[in-house]
Amino acid sequence: MNLARAATIILAKELRTEFRTLELLQATVVFVLVVLVLFSFTFDPTASESRRFGPGLLWLAFLFAGSLMLHPSFTREQTNETLAALRLAPIEPFAILLGKVLANFLFLLLAEVLLLPIFAVLYNVHLASVLGRLLLVLVLGTLGLTTTGTVFSAIASQARMRELLLPLLLLPVLTPALIASTEATAGLLGDPPELRQVWLAFLVAFDVLFLTATWLFGEYLLEE
Amino acid sequence: MPRGMKTSWLATAAVAALIGLAGYSALFVAPTERTMGLIQRIFYFHVPSAWTGFVAFFLVFVSSIAYLLRRRPQWDWLAVSAAEVGVACFTVVLVTGPIWAKPVWGIWWTWDARLTSTFVLWVLYVSYLLLRTLMGDPERRATVSAVFGIFAFLDVPLVYLSIWFWRTQHPQPVIGGGGLDKRMWPVFLICWAALLALMALLVRQRYRLEALCHEVQELAIDVELHSAERATEIR
Amino acid sequence: MKNLQSLMAAYLFVWGIFFAYHLTVARRLARLQDEVERLKAMLKQV
Numbered sequence A: 001m002n003l004a005r006a007a008t009i010i011l012a013k014e015l016r017t018e019f020r021t022l023e024l025l026q027a028t029v030v031f032v033l034v035v036l037v038l039f040s041f042t043f044d045p046t047a048s049e050s051r052r053f054g055p056g057l058l059w060l061a062f063l064f065a066g067s068l069m070l071h072p073s074f075t076r077e078q079t080n081e082t083l084a085a086l087r088l089a090p091i092e093p094f095a096i097l098l099g100k101v102l103a104n105f106l107f108l109l110l111a112e113v114l115l116l117p118i119f120a121v122l123y124n125v126h127l128a129s130v131l132g133r134l135l136l137v138l139v140l141g142t143l144g145l146t147t148t149g150t151v152f153s154a155i156a157s158q159a160r161m162r163e164l165l166l167p168l169l170l171l172p173v174l175t176p177a178l179i180a181s182t183e184a185t186a187g188l189l190g191d192p193p194e195l196r197q198v199w200l201a202f203l204v205a206f207d208v209l210f211l212t213a214t215w216l217f218g219e220y221l222l223e224e
Numbered sequence B: 001m002p003r004g005m006k007t008s009w010l011a012t013a014a015v016a017a018l019i020g021l022a023g024y025s026a027l028f029v030a031p032t033e034r035t036m037g038l039i040q041r042i043f044y045f046h047v048p049s050a051w052t053g054f055v056a057f058f059l060v061f062v063s064s065i066a067y068l069l070r071r072r073p074q075w076d077w078l079a080v081s082a083a084e085v086g087v088a089c090f091t092v093v094l095v096t097g098p099i100w101a102k103p104v105w106g107i108w109w110t111w112d113a114r115l116t117s118t119f120v121l122w123v124l125y126v127s128y129l130l131l132r133t134l135m136g137d138p139e140r141r142a143t144v145s146a147v148f149g150i151f152a153f154l155d156v157p158l159v160y161l162s163i164w165f166w167r168t169q170h171p172q173p174v175i176g177g178g179g180l181d182k183r184m185w186p187v188f189l190i191c192w193a194a195l196l197a198l199m200a201l202l203v204r205q206r207y208r209l210e211a212l213c214h215e216v217q218e219l220a221i222d223v224e225l226h227s228a229e230r231a232t233e234i235r
Numbered sequence C: 001m002k003n004l005q006s007l008m009a010a011y012l013f014v015w016g017i018f019f020a021y022h023l024t025v026a027r028r029l030a031r032l033q034d035e036v037e038r039l040k041a042m043l044k045q046v
Helices: A003-021 A023-043 A047-069 A072-080 A082-088 A093-122 A128-156 A162-173 A175-189 A197-222 B003-029 B038-070 B073-105 B113-133 B138-169 B184-234 C002-045
Strands: none
Touching: A003 A023, A003 A093, A023 A047, A023 A093, A047 A093, A047 A128, A047 A162, A047 A175, A072 A082, A072 A093, A072 A128, A082 A093, A082 A197, A093 A128, A093 A197, A128 A162, A128 A175, A128 A197, A128 B138, A162 A175, A162 B113, A162 B138, A175 A197, A175 B138, A197 B138, B003 B038, B003 B184, B003 C002, B038 B073, B038 B113, B038 B138, B038 B184, B038 C002, B073 B113, B073 B138, B073 B184, B073 C002, B113 B138, B184 C002
16 A cells, blocks of 8 residues: 555544544643633733734744644554554554644644634734735644654653653754744734745755654654 | 773873863963953853764764664664763853853843754753653663654754744844954864863763663573572472 | 953863763762672572
């Protein structure tokens, strides 16, 4: 079976599992909301401050939510020992990883898109005119987050203290993606809105680099 | 004295001499910098420590790949040794940075490009060491940390570039600014050489520790096996 | 001279940190070497 088909099947399985209860999606959306609200308590921003700090806070919230949401990706397999079954299937290990990366990506992206209007209201930003370009930034940034996040979820699931370990491993590695995403978003929310090419290039480089690394080395994480 | 021990003492003495030479050059031979004066001499160990740390982390990268491809535990021993020494190097950078900043800028910390990147790097490899601590099975640990070691090093250039670009858009006070006078370069290089030699020594020592750990485990198994054999023999 | 103090402090930390690390490894090394001797002796007895 070729890679694309195998990955799609895994993706479908992940989506089906999640859409059965939707609890992960709900929890993620609520969590990001709580984070955004808490930020406003601790910083009590004025209108212009909101617009200045908004992008950073948004991506921090996505980052925290993402690292929590990625956690079940592999631990869920562990409780039912389904990973062994997956490994026995006649597909290359990278297909398993790719399927999970795509599933996590779609979920996190969905949560982010749902949260955008709420963010716009809470932090007084106008998103309508830059929506297309903003979505591009969201896609690239989220892809980087979920690629590394899925791999590190596989790593953390084999160690102790995995709930703490996943963010600890993930957040430092994501620093470049966080900076790039925040700066790109800030550029779009600026006056006049501009799409800073440099940061887009960074995100693309980040995504390509880590997807390739996952393809080359990820399979070692799925070994017996 | 067994031959291994003798070369060890010679190496240690050579490194100590090199360090002494480097220290002396940095403190007395190097010309005094115009704007910062004495405090600038910290530079001669602050920056080479970072460079040495990079070399150490590159070693982690290479050993991690070698382990995944070859599966010989010696590569894993090298990886953890290089990682620990690298963290030690960057700890030095993170401590000497603020010591330099306080007299020059009046503040302990500034989120300037170099210090911020160093901090991220430091946390990254501390996480690597923490990951290893949290895993029991030696083979799983070696495999998993090898993958993380590879990802971590691939991230390093991105961290530096992104923080540097970010800082050019939002500037802050810079630690260790100012170029290098032509006369300062030799001193700088001697200090770097001394630190690289020290790194090699420390990595080798830590590697021996890991190898010994392995030997202890093997011996313990041997002892168990032999006592079990004896027990059945007697019966 | 305040700058001299900072300079000395920095150099102390540089060597102190490396030396402290060296000591922790050396101590564990010595302990493990004892353990190896102990186990080897046990093997001779068995």
